[in-house]
Amino acid sequence: MNTQGDLIILNTRVVTPTGTQAACGDKMKHLTVIDNAVIIITAGRIVYVGSAEDIDLQQTSLNSHTRLDAHGGVSLPGFIDSHTHLIFGGFRPDEFEWRLKGESYMSIMERGGGIQSTVNATRSEHPETLITKSKWFLDRMIEMGVTTVEAKSGYGLDFDSELKMLQVINQLRYSEHRKLDVVSTFLGAHAVSEEFKGRPSEYIDHIIEVMLPAFKDLADNCDIFCEKNVFEIEDSRKLLLAARKLGYKIKLHADEIVTLGGAELAAELGALSADHLLHVSTEGIKQMAEAGVVATLLPLTAFALREPYAPARSFIEAGGAVALATDLNPGSCFSGSIPLTIALACIYMNMSIEETITALTLNGAAAIGQADSKGSLEIGKYGDVAILASDNYHILPYYVGMNCVRTTVHHGRIVAQNP
Numbered sequence: 001m002n003t004q005g006d007l008i009i010l011n012t013r014v015v016t017p018t019g020t021q022a023a024c025g026d027k028m029k030h031l032t033v034i035d036n037a038v039i040i041i042t043a044g045r046i047v048y049v050g051s052a053e054d055i056d057l058q059q060t061s062l063n064s065h066t067r068l069d070a071h072g073g074v075s076l077p078g079f080i081d082s083h084t085h086l087i088f089g090g091f092r093p094d095e096f097e098w099r100l101k102g103e104s105y106m107s108i109m110e111r112g113g114g115i116q117s118t119v120n121a122t123r124s125e126h127p128e129t130l131i132t133k134s135k136w137f138l139d140r141m142i143e144m145g146v147t148t149v150e151a152k153s154g155y156g157l158d159f160d161s162e163l164k165m166l167q168v169i170n171q172l173r174y175s176e177h178r179k180l181d182v183v184s185t186f187l188g189a190h191a192v193s194e195e196f197k198g199r200p201s202e203y204i205d206h207i208i209e210v211m212l213p214a215f216k217d218l219a220d221n222c223d224i225f226c227e228k229n230v231f232e233i234e235d236s237r238k239l240l241l242a243a244r245k246l247g248y249k250i251k252l253h254a255d256e257i258v259t260l261g262g263a264e265l266a267a268e269l270g271a272l273s274a275d276h277l278l279h280v281s282t283e284g285i286k287q288m289a290e291a292g293v294v295a296t297l298l299p300l301t302a303f304a305l306r307e308p309y310a311p312a313r314s315f316i317e318a319g320g321a322v323a324l325a326t327d328l329n330p331g332s333c334f335s336g337s338i339p340l341t342i343a344l345a346c347i348y349m350n351m352s353i354e355e356t357i358t359a360l361t362l363n364g365a366a367a368i369g370q371a372d373s374k375g376s377l378e379i380g381k382y383g384d385v386a387i388l389a390s391d392n393y394h395i396l397p398y399y400v401g402m403n404c405v406r407t408t409v410h411h412g413r414i415v416a417q418n419p
């Protein structure tokens with residue numbers, strides 16, 4: 001395996017969005033295609049991407065670069081999974097079965113299951129066990145072409161356990177940094193903890209006073225489950241304003257179960273993203289598009305909860321930016337499948353293949369505030385590439401739920417090579 005971060009990808013077809021910010025509305029479908037292309041990555045960054053005819057590959061400065069023949073396969077920017085709950089104790093297959101029999105996600109949560117049951121399991125789990133478990137998922141993600149993953153805390157809900165989760169995320173960030181990038185999000189407001197049961201506002205005050213200031217160096221973003229009977233609009237606004245003041249970038253789980261106005265709040269606060277949005281209002285869509293807040297849509301969750309899919313077309317037609325992510329978690333969506341995300345987005349959300357590519361690359365990067373350095377194959381950006389086993393990117397949704405990434409490159413290093 002190459003460890004230098006100096007790589008030449010030969011004999012490829014480059015397919016990429018372009019730019020250093022989210023692609024909005026109509027622009028989401030615009031991809032640049034370069035046939036018979038070469039990508040040169042030096043010290044982890046792209047220094048050339050273009051036609052093979054316009055570059056002299058014999059020049060001495062390229063002598064020590066590893067050469068990778070893509071056999072005509074498509075090179076896409078590495079996928080960015082901008083919303084996951086990667087770290088968790090235990091599993092919840094029993095709940096999945098209850099839902100199959102008709103019980104709702106919220107009713108399981110209200111009787112003490114759901115997030116609370118993972119909180120109990122996570123609190124008692126040793127950090128090393130959490131790390132080992134997460135690495136298994138990370139390796140699967142890398143095989144699917146993921147080069148950056150966001151990971152949330154939120155199964156601790158008290159100081160020590162949230163700290164433990166954030167430390168685990170940061171340990172992964174440093175131990176796995178040669179394979180993929182891990183972005184850290186503090187989600188202490190994922191549910192009202194047992195200790196503050198029935199007193200969500202007091203729990204929010206506790207987070208603001210005790211946790212937010214202490215965790216600033218461990219988390220890039222602050223997120224909240226803004227939902228009826230969890231944290232409603234006033235509490236969400238209060239927490240996110242306090243987080244923003246401390247320098248966190250802010251994100252919301254918004255309008256997932258009912259229409260509550262989370263999208264409008266995201267627009268008002270200029271959040272990086274509002275996520276889920278299965279029940280977003282028309283006004284919320286408009287306000288998010290106007291404010292430039294990325295709509296991160298999570299079709300695997302809608303699929304697993306048998307909920308209607310989020311209105312991707314309405315966001316795009318309103319001039320908004322849509323990102324796609326997996327929402328991998330042990331409850332509402334136990335899947336980190338990029339191929340199935342793509343298929344569901346095309347089949348049920350009526351997104352074009354080009355739009356899904358933009359949503360999983362450039363707009364995913366924007367949803368974590370990194371579109372200036374990731375999300376497209378352009379000079380100066382990181383050499384993060386997902387190379388397909390085909391010269392035709394249209395096969396992505398056609399291979400329903402099946403992986404057609406052959407090679408994953410992270411910062412110019414080959415990190416996965418599928419047979």
Ligand code: NIG
Pocket residue numbers: 085114115118225253256301327329330331332333
């Ligand atoms: O994004 N809705 C809140 N959080 C997660 C589910 C977490 C869980 O069920 O454990 C979500 O769907």
Ligand code: FE
Pocket residue numbers: 083084085253327329
């Ligand atoms: Fe989530």
